[in-house]
Amino acid sequence: MPAIKINFVPEEIGPFHQHHANKTSMKHGFYYEMLTELPFAKDKRHIRVWLPDSYDFYGEGHHPVLYMSDGQNLVDKYLTRYGDWHLDRVIATLRKEGYPEPILVGIDCPKDSQQRSNELNPPYPVLRRVRKKEGAPKRPIGDQFIAYIVEKLKPLIDETFHTDPRKECTGIGGSSMGGIMSFYAWLCYPKTFGYSHCFSPPFFFYNHRQLRRILKTYDPRPETHGRIFLYVGGKDFEKTFTKGVFWMHKELEKFGYGSGTMGFAYEEKAIHHEEWWYRYSFPALRFWLSELPKE
Secondary structure (H helix, E strand, O other): OOOOOOOOOOOEEOOEEEOOOOOOOOOOOEEEEEEEOOOOOOOOEEEEEEEOOOOOOOOOOOEOEEEEEOHHHOOOHHHOOOOOOOHHHHHHHHHHOOOOOOEEEEEOOOOOHHHHHHHOOOOOOEOHHHHOOOOOOOOOOHHHHHHHHHHHHHHHHHHHOOEOOOHHHEEEEEEOHHHHHHHHHHHHOOOOOOEEEEEOOOHHHEOHHHHHHHHHHHOOOHHHHOEEEEEEEOOHHHHHHHHHHHHHHHHHHOOOOOOOOEEEEEEOOOOOOHHHHHHOHHHHHHHHHOOOOOO
């Protein structure tokens, strides 16, 4: 008879420790974390790594990786004030449908909302009338945030876990300011990220004439930049995001993006909340994972 394989779950993987808590809403997978200093922040922050049910700790398999801002919101509601994206349930469901299971890597956001806006804001010009709005970025350091992921975090993740490091298998995502950050990373680092999970990005913060110049500079095309999924709702505060996302959708069409390379979803009754970002992660991740290259 063949030997029975016992898959032991290690307490530590490299610098990451398995997450233990008295309460968790996570239903699937394995959760690891590392408390570390970040070069762009004063406070230490958790880097969180969620491994899918199919992850073989002592085997070969190679998983796609989705990097996310607001890492505390990914799979456990007890780590966040606003609720989580239930991405463990999304990915477990997609596995039953035959899709590959990605690894999730999240960076916790700071407690201060202004600091979060600055960290997740690209160095785009911001209109003066917008600077006075609550939550508007004041000293953007998003270029430092993404440089840390590209130059430090991704090499560490690829060295520590069973990942597929190819750009097509490397995505970046987030919502609200995290959405604009995922767009910026995808636009400016096309050799690293082949997919943007761009949810509720506040394009209304930026001068569209200047954004057109930025798009022209980076020339995003499917053959160079890969795939993107844009989502926005249309109710209450979320309604302020709608016009800008529709505008960006049309701009990307001018660069050759269509239904096969750019996913798009609009939900008129959706508010600015994790529960809606959870619901639309199903079509977004199907869109990305369905076209991944074979190992």
